[in-house]
Amino acid sequence: xxxxxxxxxxxxxxxxxxxxxxxxxxxxxxxxxxxxxxxxxxxxxxxxxxxxxxxxxxxxxxxxxxxxxxxxxxxxxxxxxxxxxxxxxxxxxxxxxxxxxxxxxxxxxxxxxxxxxxxxxxxxxxxxxxxxxxxxxxxxxxxxxxxxxxxxxxxxxxxxxxxxxxxxxxxxxxxxxxxxxxxxxxxxxxxxxxxxxxxxxxxxxxxxxxxxxxxxxxxxxxxxxxxxxxxxxxxxxxxxxxxxxxxxxxxxxxxxxxxxxxxxxxxxxxxxxxxxxxxxxxxxxxxxxxxxxxxxxxxxxxxxxxxxxxxxxxxxxxxxxxxxxxxxxxxxxxxxxxxxxxxxxxxxxxxxxxxxxxxxxxxxxxxxxxxxxxxxxxxxxxxxxxxxxxxxxxxxxxxxxxxxxxxxxxxxxx
Numbered sequence: 060x061x062x063x064x065x066x067x068x069x070x071x072x073x074x075x076x077x078x079x080x081x082x083x084x085x086x087x088x089x090x091x092x093x094x095x096x097x098x099x100x101x102x103x104x105x106x107x108x109x110x111x112x113x114x115x116x117x118x119x120x121x122x123x124x125x126x127x128x129x130x131x132x133x134x135x136x137x138x139x140x141x142x143x144x145x146x147x148x149x150x151x152x153x154x155x156x157x158x159x160x161x162x163x164x165x166x167x168x169x170x171x172x173x174x175x176x177x178x179x180x181x182x183x184x185x186x187x188x189x190x191x192x193x194x195x196x197x198x199x200x201x202x203x204x205x206x207x208x209x210x211x212x213x214x215x216x217x218x219x220x221x222x223x224x225x226x227x228x229x230x231x232x233x234x235x236x237x238x239x240x241x242x243x244x245x246x247x248x249x250x251x252x253x254x255x256x257x258x259x260x261x262x263x264x265x266x267x268x269x270x271x272x273x274x275x276x277x278x279x280x281x282x283x284x285x286x287x288x289x290x291x292x293x294x295x296x297x298x299x300x301x302x303x304x305x306x307x308x309x310x311x312x313x314x315x316x317x318x319x320x321x322x323x324x325x326x327x328x329x330x331x332x333x334x335x336x337x338x339x340x341x342x343x344x345x346x347x348x349x350x351x352x353x354x355x356x357x358x359x360x361x362x363x364x365x366x367x368x369x370x371x372x373x374x375x376x377x378x379x380x381x382x383x384x385x386x387x388x389x390x391x392x393x394x395x396x397x398x399x400x401x402x403x404x405x406x407x408x409x410x411x412x413x414x415x416x417x418x419x420x421x422x423x424x425x426x427x428x429x430x431x432x433x434x435x436x437x438x439x440x441x442x443x444x445x446x447x448x449x450x451x452x453x454x455x456x457x458x459x460x461x462x463x464x465x466x467x468x469x470x471x472x473x
Contacts (some may be wrong), residue, residue: 101203102372102443103322104195104407105360106218106330107315109379111202111337112169114393115401116385117346119144119416120160122422127385129343140414145350148358154412156405157362161416163429164381167397169337172380177219179436179463186453190219191436192328193228194461197221198445199327206325207287214314216332223453230330235313236260292320305359315356319363322373327443336379339392349352353377361405371407374442378402380434385422399425402412402435406443410473433465441467 119142121127133141138154149156166172171182178188189197192211200210213230221228232240291297294314306312314331321329333353338345357377364370382400384391399418405411417426437447440462447465450458 070388073380076162076265076276089470095414100372101325101327102199102374103325103327103329104374104376104408104439104443105212105315105318105322105406106192106328107311107357107375107377108218108330108332108334109377110173110216110332110337111336112172112381112383112395113336113379114213114342114346114383116382116393116422117343118350119158119403120389120402120422121419122385123422125421127387127421127423129296129387131343131346137186138412138414143350145347146354148354152358152361153187156403156411158414159402159404159416159430159435159468159471160414160418161425161427161429162382162400162402162431162435163425164397164432167381167395169380172397174219175432176378176380176435178222179433179465186221186455186459188459188463189222189224189228189451190230191439192218192230192330193221193224193452194440194445195328195443196222197228198440199443203325203327203414206289207390208289208292208321208324208326210323210327212318212326212329214317214329214331216330218330218332223459233293233317234329235310235317236318237295237317239293289324292324292326293317295320302363305355307355307359309352309356311352311356312359315360316363319367323367323369339388339425340390342383342387342392344391357405364406372441373406374408375405376402376435376439377404399423404438408473409471413470415468415470430468431465432465434468435465437462437465438471442472 067246085405096419116122116127117129117131121131121133121141121143123132125179132144134144134147135141138153138156140153140158142150164175166170166175166181169379174180174182177192179191180188187437192213198209200206203210209231211228211230213232215235218230220226220230234240274373295303297311302316306316311333314333318329318331335345335349360375361370381395381397384396385399386393388394399422416428416430418424419426440447445461447460447462447467449461453459453460
């Protein structure tokens with residue numbers, strides 16, 4: 060009965076998107092129609108950041124029948140693996156995503172773990188490394204002459220920036236309601252921005268280092284954004300009612316839809332935050348709400364990317380800073396755990412339908428090969444067409460490997 064209901068929900072949920080005619084002049088379809096103005100083979104990545112450390116043992120790598128397993132049951136997917144019963148829509152799309160079940164990182168602190176998963180490096184007091192989003196923006200952004208807005212957006216997420224590449228590659232921060240967070244929350248007043256740009260010119264002439272130059276670049280991009288029609292990417296209310304309903308009127312739903320609109324404009328990297336995963340208390344009760352929301356949004360995003368014929372050049376990564384303990388604590392919660400956990404990847408740039416890596420029956424140890432943050436960063440950059448064997452040059456002149464020497468997860472390469 061549950062299987063029938065899940066299938067019915069899946070079909071009904073997708074029908075609204077499928078019913079949209081390619082002839083209707085939505086924002087996304089206008090972009091496709093005017094392909095000559097865009098790079099047809101432009102690659103893009105969407106990172107959905109599960110801040111707080113998601114309990115992947117209850118999502119992607121369940122351990123039923125064990126003391127650590129919890130109450131959730133696994134269900135089969137159309138791929139070669141099982142996932143949580145609270146992700147039924149994704150289960151019908153098992154061929155469209157893969158899981159890395161043997162992530163093992165050393166950082167179980169929120170700040171340090173977030174830094175590592177965003178950059179591939181451990182925090183270093185003497186150097187700030189660029190995030191994967193900044194690297195993609197730096198490598199791909201300048202190749203799109205038609206892009207008038209920043210090449211790296213962060214939606215409802217406190218992402219990491221350009222590091223030693225410079226603040227010009229920091230994410231442009233917005234909220235899922237379309238509000239722009241950059242410039243200390245100031246409104247996008249063009250005259251005010253131009254005045255700030257003039258002040259930056261004075262600082263540059265005073266030879267006060269690279270910071271004013273980098274900030275001026277950010278201001279110039281902000282001015283372009285404020286006057287560019289590409290700013291309409293933030294206006295998700297322009298989408299048909301069926302699309303809005305499919306994604307849902309939540310922060311994650313609005314953010315994912317905005318990310319889709321941004322990559323259609325040629326933005327190569329968008330991060331969407333979906334927080335609230337630091338579940339030390341009542342983990343499974345909370346997941347009964349959070350997992351269906353994640354399920355709905357990812358299903359809609361995958362369907363939409365295919366509908367608009369941009370799936371093949373898109374990478375989707377879903378992860379947090381670490382996982383959570385196999386042991387359930389006295390508060391019916393799970394605590395920080397970096398030794399064994401899972402990440403999710405999707406999009407046409409990754410090979411789907413597989414679970415890579417394995418953990419022990421109790422979830423406490425990796426069984427076989429493990430993967431670290433640098434490996435996931437290296438793999439993401441590789442599918443984006445970026446040569447990970449090249450070096451960046453830090454401010455002190457030191458050569459730094461783009462992905463910290465991480466190894467590409469070959470099973471994920473299409």
